[in-house]
Amino acid sequence: MLTEEKKKELLEKLKNAVIQYDEDTAKEAAQEALDVGMEANDAIFNGLVSGMQEVGRLFESQEYFVPELLMCADALYAGLDILKPHVKQLDLGIKGSVVIGTVEGDVHDIGKNIVKMMFDVAGFNVYDLGRDVPLDKFVEEQMKTDSDLVCLSAMMTTTMTGMKKVIDDLRAKNPKVKIMIGGAPVSQDIADKWGADGYAKDATNALKDAINMISALKKLKEEAEAGKIDK
Amino acid sequence: MALTSRERVLKLFSGEEADRIPCFSGMGNVTTEGLKTLGYKFAAIHLDAKKMADSAATSYKLFGYECGVLPFDLCVEAEALGCQINVYAHSEDLLYPTIKEKVIHNENEMDIAIPDNFINKGRIPLVCEAIGLMKKDIGNDVAVGSYVLGPFTLAGQIMELNDLLKLSFKKPDKVGKLLDLLSEAIIMTAGEYEKAGVDYITIREMGATSDVLSPRVFKSLIFPYLKKIVEKLMVPAVIHTCGKTNDIVTSMLETGARAISVDQKNDVQESRKKLGKDALLFGNFDPYNVLVTGTPEVVKEAMKKCIDDGVSAVWPGCDIWPTVPAENFKAMMETVKNYRR
Numbered sequence: 081m082l083t084e085e086k087k088k089e090l091l092e093k094l095k096n097a098v099i100q101y102d103e104d105t106a107k108e109a110a111q112e113a114l115d116v117g118m119e120a121n122d123a124i125f126n127g128l129v130s131g132m133q134e135v136g137r138l139f140e141s142q143e144y145f146v147p148e149l150l151m152c153a154d155a156l157y158a159g160l161d162i163l164k165p166h167v168k169q170l171d172l173g174i175k176g177s178v179v180i181g182t183v184e185g186d187v188h189d190i191g192k193n194i195v196k197m198m199f200d201v202a203g204f205n206v207y208d209l210g211r212d213v214p215l216d217k218f219v220e221e222q223m224k225t226d227s228d229l230v231c232l233s234a235m236m237t238t239t240m241t242g243m244k245k246v247i248d249d250l251r252a253k254n255p256k257v258k259i260m261i262g263g264a265p266v267s268q269d270i271a272d273k274w275g276a277d278g279y280a281k282d283a284t285n286a287l288k289d290a291i292n293m294i295s296a297l298k299k300l301k302e303e304a305e306a307g308k309i310d311k
Numbered sequence: 312m313a314l315t316s317r318e319r320v321l322k323l324f325s326g327e328e329a330d331r332i333p334c335f336s337g338m339g340n341v342t343t344e345g346l347k348t349l350g351y352k353f354a355a356i357h358l359d360a361k362k363m364a365d366s367a368a369t370s371y372k373l374f375g376y377e378c379g380v381l382p383f384d385l386c387v388e389a390e391a392l393g394c395q396i397n398v399y400a401h402s403e404d405l406l407y408p409t410i411k412e413k414v415i416h417n418e419n420e421m422d423i424a425i426p427d428n429f430i431n432k433g434r435i436p437l438v439c440e441a442i443g444l445m446k447k448d449i450g451n452d453v454a455v456g457s458y459v460l461g462p463f464t465l466a467g468q469i470m471e472l473n474d475l476l477k478l479s480f481k482k483p484d485k486v487g488k489l490l491d492l493l494s495e496a497i498i499m500t501a502g503e504y505e506k507a508g509v510d511y512i513t514i515r516e517m518g519a520t521s522d523v524l525s526p527r528v529f530k531s532l533i534f535p536y537l538k539k540i541v542e543k544l545m546v547p548a549v550i551h552t553c554g555k556t557n558d559i560v561t562s563m564l565e566t567g568a569r570a571i572s573v574d575q576k577n578d579v580q581e582s583r584k585k586l587g588k589d590a591l592l593f594g595n596f597d598p599y600n601v602l603v604t605g606t607p608e609v610v611k612e613a614m615k616k617c618i619d620d621g622v623s624a625v626w627p628g629c630d631i632w633p634t635v636p637a638e639n640f641k642a643m644m645e646t647v648k649n650y651r652r
Binding site: 142145146147148150151154184185186187188189190193212237238239240241242245264265267 | 397399402404405406407409410472473476477479480481521522523524525528554598599600629630632634
């Protein structure tokens, strides 16, 4: 029997397992949540993700650094792997698919992986191209998967300029696709100049932005379809 | 009599008075303008000593930049340790070589040894030859420099950065052992560059920025090995770290390095206060968002700000990004020549 009290206790356990980068506890709590009949969705969002939000705060206030962040992400995935097969319905109200990767010449993928994690928990279909991805591959993969969103990452100024080329190519082939860029050298200014729809300062912002973008896109599609019916 | 750029930079390192502060760097300085005059492709200049030396000399020859520095990529030591590199020979874009195949694939493979005959592996001999050629070409006029990676940054080249970062937290002893070994390799590499005739060496420890690692870990895990390297160098050493560095500038200097180099994220006024007036602090303009995409006016203001904030040399926060427009490079040099604090 799942009491409110038990539920609260398990959510807290999931949350703390992520914050304290404790993979074993995350697994244990996730299994326990399923055993007592908690909604997987609830356990993910109010447990694991809520822990990750706190981790984000600790990162911002410089109590945590990248090593801790990576270990917290491992704990989140440990729980997510158990819960995900049991997710009935995600209540974000939006589902989408995303092509993500680090551009050619750049072998840094930590930032990209954190953003990817946020899409994973949100239930997006994620097509991860990895790192050092030839620029044409982004366009190819977007066309193949008909993804709503393409996320480009670059960690170095030296590779950032490759993103502009991908944006131009994507726009030429598929004007409707939403494009988001991120990485240490990227700024809102650069995103605007190069015509990206979004700029992700960090992983949480990336997810929020992505959801907004896809909502806007779906709305456009619906309006277009409604327009057709009127005629 | 006016000093040559070489005299100006050497005086700076030896702590003597000079007519003004120099504008130079210890990191890559090749430009597409320079490559155009030579007719070289970017991908070709990493693999040929003459092309490397010629390319490195162009920023002095075209714009009066007060140094010659080579190589241009960050893979030399990793390659000599057995990594495979990719120079993107197919590409017309400006892609810097990266590591294609690492030598350490997981935690259990961290117990590596420095290969026999290390100093003759990979491109170490090629870089030395290029240093000699560059020195012959422009060494009377400007100081010539080269760089090595810091041990932590080098570790990130030869193993997965993801693993390295987590292990630096979970198993610092194991990481420390690797950094100790890599320090030896770095000392050997730098020793060869010294023999080839460099006037100064920059140790690029970008991986240890406070954007990634806590100042505490910098101090406990990385500092001892940086210190070990600096102690073994004969020529002046400059330690460079990018990103957030205000909390580690004191440690950087305490390694014994002659100078420290920081990028645009550092608050130089604050660093200057911390380090005192005599410490050599190089920096810290944004080589892309100022020098490449700015107007000459923006460049001018950025250089003045560096000087007003108290740098000892106007020096970019990273490699000069090759597509810098000629008028911006000129505006930079003119401003540093004429502006006084």
